[in-house]
Amino acid sequence: MIETDAPTYDWTTARQRRKSWKAEERPKNLFSGESKVGKCQVAGVDVLKIAAHPEGLLRLADSFMVHHKHDWKEESAGVGLPLGLEWQQSKDGRFDFFFSLADGIRCFGLGERFSTLDLRGARHTLCTTDETKHTEFADSLYKAIPFMVLFDGDNSYGFFLDSPAPQRWDLDSELNCEGKIELFTRQGWSMYVFGPAPLPSILDSFSAVTGKAKMPPLWSLGHQQCRWSYPDEETVREIATEFRQRKIPCDTIYLDIDYMDEYRVFTHSPERFPAFTKMIEDLRAQNFNVITIVDPGVKKDEKFPVFKKGLKDNLFCKTQDGEVYIGQVWPGHSAFPDFLKPETRKWWADNHSFYVKNGIAGIWNDMNEPALFNLTRPLPDGMDALPAESAQHFCHSLDDERLGHLEVRNLYGTLMCKSTHQGLIEQRPNERPFILTRSATAGIQNYSAVWLGDNYSWYEHLAKSIPMLLNMGMSGVAFCGVDIGGFFGSCPPEMLIRWYELGIFYPLFRNHCWLEGRAQEPFAYGEKCEMLLRKLIETRYGLLPYIYSLFHEHTTNGAPLMRPLSWHYPQDRIAANADDEFLLGENILVAPITERSKSCRNVYFPEGLWHPFNGGTPVKGGQTLAVEIPLGSVPAFVRDGSIIPMASAMQSTAEYESCTITFKCFGKNAQGMYFEDDGKSFDYERGVYNEWQLSLKEGQLSAVSVHKSFDSAGRKYAVDIEGKNSSFKLS
Ligand code: MIG
Numbered sequence: 092m093i094e095t096d097a098p099t100y101d102w103t104t105a106r107q108r109r110k111s112w113k114a115e116e117r118p119k120n121l122f123s124g125e126s127k128v129g130k131c132q133v134a135g136v137d138v139l140k141i142a143a144h145p146e147g148l149l150r151l152a153d154s155f156m157v158h159h160k161h162d163w164k165e166e167s168a169g170v171g172l173p174l175g176l177e178w179q180q181s182k183d184g185r186f187d188f189f190f191s192l193a194d195g196i197r198c199f200g201l202g203e204r205f206s207t208l209d210l211r212g213a214r215h216t217l218c219t220t221d222e223t224k225h226t227e228f229a230d231s232l233y234k235a236i237p238f239m240v241l242f243d244g245d246n247s248y249g250f251f252l253d254s255p256a257p258q259r260w261d262l263d264s265e266l267n268c269e270g271k272i273e274l275f276t277r278q279g280w281s282m283y284v285f286g287p288a289p290l291p292s293i294l295d296s297f298s299a300v301t302g303k304a305k306m307p308p309l310w311s312l313g314h315q316q317c318r319w320s321y322p323d324e325e326t327v328r329e330i331a332t333e334f335r336q337r338k339i340p341c342d343t344i345y346l347d348i349d350y351m352d353e354y355r356v357f358t359h360s361p362e363r364f365p366a367f368t369k370m371i372e373d374l375r376a377q378n379f380n381v382i383t384i385v386d387p388g389v390k391k392d393e394k395f396p397v398f399k400k401g402l403k404d405n406l407f408c409k410t411q412d413g414e415v416y417i418g419q420v421w422p423g424h425s426a427f428p429d430f431l432k433p434e435t436r437k438w439w440a441d442n443h444s445f446y447v448k449n450g451i452a453g454i455w456n457d458m459n460e461p462a463l464f465n466l467t468r469p470l471p472d473g474m475d476a477l478p479a480e481s482a483q484h485f486c487h488s489l490d491d492e493r494l495g496h497l498e499v500r501n502l503y504g505t506l507m508c509k510s511t512h513q514g515l516i517e518q519r520p521n522e523r524p525f526i527l528t529r530s531a532t533a534g535i536q537n538y539s540a541v542w543l544g545d546n547y548s549w550y551e552h553l554a555k556s557i558p559m560l561l562n563m564g565m566s567g568v569a570f571c572g573v574d575i576g577g578f579f580g581s582c583p584p585e586m587l588i589r590w591y592e593l594g595i596f597y598p599l600f601r602n603h604c605w606l607e608g609r610a611q612e613p614f615a616y617g618e619k620c621e622m623l624l625r626k627l628i629e630t631r632y633g634l635l636p637y638i639y640s641l642f643h644e645h646t647t648n649g650a651p652l653m654r655p656l657s658w659h660y661p662q663d664r665i666a667a668n669a670d671d672e673f674l675l676g677e678n679i680l681v682a683p684i685t686e687r688s689k690s691c692r693n694v695y696f697p698e699g700l701w702h703p704f705n706g707g708t709p710v711k712g713g714q715t716l717a718v719e720i721p722l723g724s725v726p727a728f729v730r731d732g733s734i735i736p737m738a739s740a741m742q743s744t745a746e747y748e749s750c751t752i753t754f755k756c757f758g759k760n761a762q763g764m765y766f767e768d769d770g771k772s773f774d775y776e777r778g779v780y781n782e783w784q785l786s787l788k789e790g791q792l793s794a795v796s797v798h799k800s801f802d803s804a805g806r807k808y809a810v811d812i813e814g815k816n817s818s819f820k821l822s
Contacts, residue, residue, distance in 0.1 A: 120179035122186075124279075128170050129163025134648075136288045136296035139172065144279040145180070154253050155502055155509070156533040157281075158302035173248060173284060174241065181273075184477035188252070188272040188282065192263045196243050197667065198270075199565035199655070201260060202236030202531070203543055205229045208558040208655055208670035210239070211262045218257040218470050219501050219530045221462035223545050223579075225552065231470075233460055233544045234531040235501040236566040238301075240293055241286075244661045249285035249293040251300070254278070255502040255532060256477065257470055275477040278498055290658055291650060298567050298649030302537040306646060307570060309770030310380050310744045311453065311525040311540070312638055313342030314628050316612060317574075317603035320349035323363040324370045330612065331379050335742065337614050339625050340632050342743045343380045345455060345603070350383060354422035355390045357397055357445040371450040378745040380452035382527070387459050387507055388425030391417055397442065401426060406435040408485045408496070416485035418463040427461055430506035431487040431499060439507070440514030447518040453525035454511050456539065459504035460530040469500060504530025505538070512538040521772045527599070533567065540570035540599050548577030548608065553590050554685035558670040560597065564651025569642070571653075572599030581609040584620040585687065585722065591624050592726050593683040595631035596675050598638070598652045623723030629740055630725055636736035636752055636765060641676045643766040643782070652676060660697045665715070669695050678733035678763075679704070682718070683726040694718045700731035702757045706814075734763025734785045734792075744770070753809040754785055754792060754819065761787040765794075768801050775801075783821065787812065794821050 124145040131138050140163055175191040192198075198210040201217065205225050217235035225232070237252040239260065252258060256276035263270060274280060285296050316334070321327045327344060334341040350367075352358040359367040371381045389398050389407070401407050407426040408416045417424050428435045446454065460469075471478055480486070483495030508528045515524035526539035535541060543559055546552040556573040563571040575594040576582040582590070582604065591613075594600060604611040613624040641652045650658075654674045656666035672682035672694060680701060682694040696712040703710070704727040710716060720726045729735060739751040747770065754763065768780035782797040792810045803821070810819040 118181040118187075120181070121183075122180035128166040130166050130170075131161045131163050133161055133285075134292065134296040134299040136285050136292050138296060138300075139166075139170070139284045140281055141172070141178070141284075142279065142281040143178070143186070145277060154255050155506060156253050156255070156301055158534055158537055159300055161300065173286070176282075176284065178282070182476040184275060184277050185475065186274040186276065186280065188274070190250075190270045192241070192268050192270045193243075194268060196241050197657075198239055198262050199242055200236065200239040200249075200562055202238075202563065202566045202568075203232045203234035203559065204562055205232065205555065206558060206562070208561050210260075210562070212264060212266075214259055214261045214264050216257065216259045216470070217501065218497075219460040219504060219532070220469060221458070221460050221467065221544075225544075225546055225555070233504070233529045234535075234541065234563075236531065236533045236535075236568070237501075238297060238533055238566050240290060240565055242290055242657060242667075243287075245289045246287040247290050247293050248287060249283075249297050251283040251285070251297060251533065252280065253283065253533070254280035255499045256280075257474070257497060257500070273475075275474065276498055277477060278494075289661060291648070294565070294567070294649045294651070298536075301534045301567055303567075303646050303649050304536040304540075304570050304642075305773075306523060306642060306768070306775055307540065308452075308523040308525050309635070309639060309747060310342045312598070312635060312642070313600070313744045314340055314631060315343040315345065315382075315599070315601035316341055317345035317601055318347065318611070319604070319606045320347035322349055324366060327370065328373070331374055331377055333612070333614050335377055337621065337625070338742065339613050339621070340628050340742050341379070343382060343452070343601075344374065345382045345384070345601075347384050348386070348421055353390065354386075354388075354420075355392070355395055355397070356385055356388075356422075357442045359449075368449050375450060378743040380525075381450070382453040382455050382525070383446055383451050384455045384457050385446075385511065386421060386457050387427055387430075387461055387503075388418070388420035388422055389428065390422035391424040391426055398426060400438065401428065404434065404438065406432065406438055408487060410485055411481050418461075419465045420458060420463060427485075428507075429487050430503060430510055431489050431494070436506065436510035436513060439510040440517060443511065443514030444518060447515070453527065454515070456504065456507055456511060456526060456528040456530075459507045459528060460500075461503050469497070501532045504528055505532045505535050508535060508538040521774070523771060523773065531568070536568050536570065540572075541568055542571065542599060542601065542603075543573045545578045545605075546573050548580035548582035548586060550586065550589075550686050552577055553586065553593065554671065556593065556597075557673055557685075560653050561651075561655050561670065561673055564653050565655075567649065569645045569649075569651045570598050572597035572601055574601065574603040576602050576604055576611045578603060578605050579608070582611050584616040587611065587613075587616065588620060588623050588627070588722055589684055591627040592720075592724070593681065593685070595627050595634070595725070596653070596679070596681045596727070598642075600631055626723065627725070632741055632744075633737045633739075634735075635738050635744070635747065636767075637676065637679075639770075640736060640764055640766040643780075644676075644764070656695075656697055663697055665695055666697050675727075678730045678735060678757075680728040680730070681726060682720075682728070684720050690721055691717055691719050694728075696728070700758065701728035702731060703728055729757045731758035732761050733757050734761045734787060736763065736765040736785075748806070751807040751809055753811050753816065755811040756787045756792065756813075759787070759790075761785075767803055767806075792819060
């Protein structure tokens with residue numbers, strides 16, 4: 092039958108929409124609680140803290156995101172807030188913040204955004220979401236970090252809205268030079284205002300409140316190989332052997348969900364991974380660290396001890412009626428640990444003895460938004476106030492009081508990592524844990540590194556990884572990366588080579604791919620590709636001493652490793668626009684090709700003189716130049732006046748101790764820093780490390796020790812001045 096009637100429409104919604112296009116009127120303030128303003132200098136920056144408690148609801152005013160207490164001096168009422176900041180409670184279940192965004196101010200941060208570096212001109216919803224399509228339509232992704240820098244050179248500010256509830260940041264989307272935040276909560280919150288100060292000071296101060304990452308184990312900065320999934324022991328062993336036989340450096344192999352027994356967490360498959368312990372031990376002997384994925388969903392199976400115990404001890408999230416909430420994930424019907432409860436975190440932490448006993452080196456926390464197959468859109472469409480508790484999917488419990496899920500949703504992944512971290516620390520007290528997570532909020536850097544979830548094998552996603560990772564760094568998260576080669580799709584060889592050219596500069600250096608894609612290991616593509624990738628991966632290992640030293644810098648001042656050009660050139664207006672290139676530390680400018688069949692691109696060079704990474708005539712800064720970047724070359728330039736500590740070749744970081752460290756000098760007068768320690772324990776926190784200030788003057792390198800108490804007597808050092816290499820004594 093053919094339908095001939097014209098469709099009829101119900102025009103009600105069209106009318107409603109038309110109406111709502113009218114400029115919004117500011118609703119009245121109905122706040123009737125308690126609010127306070129405190130003031131403090133944090134890392135040399137003025138910080139104001141505005142804390143509001145709706146009546147009777149004091150919980151969560153200092154959420155789990157704050158890691159360092161400061162001494163807030165209470166200010167009397169009526170303090171003027173910078174940037175015209177005002178706030179009010181506009182509805183039951185919504186607070187609004189208004190501020191001015193003068194022309195020229197750039198907005199950085201807010202965690203994981205599919206965006207240019209400057210977030211301005213758009214609305215950004217912060218609600219942790221398993222969004223599998225990273226396109227212009229995507230708003231909320233896996234991470235929700237309510238911190239933003241308002242960049243204005245030396246007069247920059249930072250806003251940190253400490254609440255794990257959903258938020259919507261409107262950054263001048265109507266071009267009226269106004270910013271607005273809608274916070275959807277009925278609980279208390281704190282708003283921190285940092286500044287005015289230069290960008291690096293803002294991050295230093297923010298990380299003095301929410302924490303800085305600790306030194307990672309050195310191996311975690313090496314090359315990591317992942318795949319959904321290596322299905323059995325034989326495959327995993329084969330992959331490891333390929334790496335070693337072909338001399339492609341690698342430190343880590345991941346086991347995705349299929350290592351488990353029907354996706355039961357804290358188990359291994361008896362059929363496909365029967366000799367789990369032995370396999371891990373053998374891989375260890377080949378210098379591979381094995382990382383297992385751990386998802387939060389616990390299989391609803393009355394015979395499964397983990398489920399039984401969780402049930403008995405009341406550790407799962409509940410429905411409004413007090414029943415255990417059951418959702419659909421990989422194990423089928425599953426219960427979800429309520430990580431807000433310390434007992435749950437303890438129980439989950441203890442369960443990691445399964446991995447520790449088996450010699451697992453690190454834990455990969457996935458699906459922790461939490462992602463549920465039957466709940467892919469956690470927020471109601473067009474939400475203008477937090478829904479009633481009964482519409483918040485399920486409940487948590489905090490100090491024996493019930494809290495709707497959405498009130499604390501953004502914390503879920505971070506609290507899972509806190510618990511994982513606790514388990515690893517308790518069971519291996521003097522070993523730096525490595526955890527990788529998909530979902531996160533502010534403060535995640537205290538526990539875990541992050542990757543940006545399910546990207547595609549698309550050139551667009553290769554390009555977007557730069558601004559996206561820069562904004563992670565601007566949100567306090569230095570240890571980050573994206574899946575090299577792309578997760579969904581099938582990565583062709585040219586793209587994989589281009590991706591590695593950039594990926595060797597990501598703090599997290601991991602190749603990962605989904606189950607339907609073609610093999611994406613560096614040796615899966617034939618000789619030419621393998622040869623080029625090997626060289627790139629070797630370059631990464633060469634850079635480890637520089638990267639590791641930068642990490643140490645991060646632990647002292649919160650500076651990210653990947654930095655926007657404005658970090659070091661705040662007055663440079665062209666640099667401020669660049670987000671297809673970045674600085675790794677102060678000294679390496681990275682400008683990759685992110686398009687197919689291109690071998691040339693424009694690079695903006697900030698002031699100074701820049702040496703092509705692999706040699707050649709230096710380029711004068713202060714201009715944009717077209718640069719040839721042949722496939723497989725290193726798309727980077729080193730600042731004249733810098734010294735880069737580089738390591739000699741190795742197959743994994745297990746050989747780091749015995750390699751030679753060369754201080755490579757760029758220019759006639761140069762400076763650099765070099766940090767070394769044992770790469771694995773917390774002894775550096777007790778002062779067992781060396782830090783050297785290097786300088787080259789009149790052809791002579793000298794090293795002044797800033798700190799020296801680590802015994803590196805066995806190590807060889809060298810200096811490279813204008814291509815001439817000679818040994819060097821570091822003492
Ligand atoms: O529903 O564990 O982002 O890295 O390979 C997909 C399987 C679940 C999503 C992760 C991805 C991982 C995959 N996981």
